[in-house]
Amino acid sequence: MTWWRQPVQPLDENARAVAQARQRQLTKPAGSLGRLEKAAVELAAMQGRARPGIAHPWIAVFAGDHGVVEEGVSAYPQAVTGQMLGNFVSGGAAISVLARHLGATLEVVDLGTIDASLELPGVRHLHLGPGTANFARTPAMSAAQLEAALQAGADSVARAVATGGDLFIGGEMGIGNTTAASALACALLGCPARELVGPGTGLDDAGVLHKAAVIERALLLHAGQLDDPLAGLRCLGGFELAALAGAYLACAQRGVPALVDGFICTVAALCAVRIEPACRDWLLFAHCGAEPGHRLLLAALRAEPLLELGLRLGEGSGAALAVPLLQLACRLHGEMATFAEAAVAERQP
Numbered sequence: 001m002t003w004w005r006q007p008v009q010p011l012d013e014n015a016r017a018v019a020q021a022r023q024r025q026l027t028k029p030a031g032s033l034g035r036l037e038k039a040a041v042e043l044a045a046m047q048g049r050a051r052p053g054i055a056h057p058w059i060a061v062f063a064g065d066h067g068v069v070e071e072g073v074s075a076y077p078q079a080v081t082g083q084m085l086g087n088f089v090s091g092g093a094a095i096s097v098l099a100r101h102l103g104a105t106l107e108v109v110d111l112g113t114i115d116a117s118l119e120l121p122g123v124r125h126l127h128l129g130p131g132t133a134n135f136a137r138t139p140a141m142s143a144a145q146l147e148a149a150l151q152a153g154a155d156s157v158a159r160a161v162a163t164g165g166d167l168f169i170g171g172e173m174g175i176g177n178t179t180a181a182s183a184l185a186c187a188l189l190g191c192p193a194r195e196l197v198g199p200g201t202g203l204d205d206a207g208v209l210h211k212a213a214v215i216e217r218a219l220l221l222h223a224g225q226l227d228d229p230l231a232g233l234r235c236l237g238g239f240e241l242a243a244l245a246g247a248y249l250a251c252a253q254r255g256v257p258a259l260v261d262g263f264i265c266t267v268a269a270l271c272a273v274r275i276e277p278a279c280r281d282w283l284l285f286a287h288c289g290a291e292p293g294h295r296l297l298l299a300a301l302r303a304e305p306l307l308e309l310g311l312r313l314g315e316g317s318g319a320a321l322a323v324p325l326l327q328l329a330c331r332l333h334g335e336m337a338t339f340a341e342a343a344v345a346e347r348q349p
């Protein structure tokens with residue numbers, strides 16, 4: 001049996017019940033801390049303790065290039081993917097700043113960019129290929145590439161666990177990946193491209209229409225393959241999308257909470273949930289971004305994200321921004337006084 005079909009860890013329902021009971025005793029009107037209460041209770045069930053916490057966030061940015069860029073679907077040149085790898089490790093990218101602020105580990109995994117000889121200190125280069133093939137003409141990747149990319153995600157989770165990581169954040173970098181993610185989302189949701197496609201890095205209206213047309217053509221080309229989430233990922237996805245899906249599946253198997261970032265990561269999360277529905281239990285959702293399809297995906301996953309800031313960056317940035325909020329949710333849950341402790345009168349019967 002392939003590793004991603006192995007069972008996922010169950011949540012700790014006892015810890016959840018104890019955490020829920022504690023929430024009702026804290027000195028505030030019941031429910032008044034909204035989603036922060038739910039997040040603390042969810043984390044309690046994931047961590048198997050009544051008072052959860054996040055001490056060591058692990059951030060892995062997965063990068064890959066996309067053959068579909070030759071169709072003219074991104075506002076930026078393809079060389080940006082490889083160039084940003086250097087920026088991640090030298091500390092100048094948005095996610096670098098956020099990781100520094102959080103004291104989080106930042107791992108950068110290059111699955112395969114157009115510069116096949118690229119070697120940067122501090123980057124893990126896997127060289128699965130010079131990016132994916134153009135999925136408007138042919139399947140994006142081979143079965144072997146798909147398997148290696150899924151494994152790369154699982155390997156990152158293994159490193160997170162080995163070094164005491166208690167929250168997994170996946171990020172992505174790959175010029176053209178909103179096109180791949182949108183195509184995969186169309187396949188998974190059974191919805192036409194025009195309903196979820198967006199500007200990505202900044203296409204104008206005509207560019208968005210062209211991007212939707214490229215996706216519609218690809219959906220017709222691969223129509224026979226798209227009922228199976230793994231086949232959809234192979235035909236339409238990207239190396240970094242597959243690594244993210246593999247990472248979310250591995251998080252569920254190892255019992256590590258995963259905080260999902262933006263549109264692209266949410267497509268990978270939906271793909272992972274279609275591969276193994278029980279992996280949904282281990283996912284937390286950081287934000288709803290500006291890409292129009294993000295909201296549809298979150299609804300399909302029954303997700304209530306913590307933030308809505310109009311973000312459209314990726315890299316794991318939205319998830320990193322939500323970490324302090326999750327940490328505060330845990331501290332409120334763990335440190336607030338109960339009505340009895342503070343001698344505060346409870347709700348009238």
Ligand SMILES: Cc1cc2ncn([C@H]3O[C@H](COP(=O)(O)O)[C@@H](O)[C@H]3O)c2cc1C
Nearest residue numbers: 074076172173174175176177178200201314
């Ligand atoms: C400098 C720069 C840094 C980025 N960091 C993340 N992305 C984001 O934009 C890309 C997807 O958008 P599209 O599909 O329109 O190409 C991805 O690389 C994503 O992570 C960036 C994009 C740029 C230009």
Ligand SMILES: O=C(O)c1cccnc1
Nearest residue numbers: 262263264289312313314
């Ligand atoms: O929401 C995202 O993940 C996103 C949106 C636009 C460009 N890059 C990433």
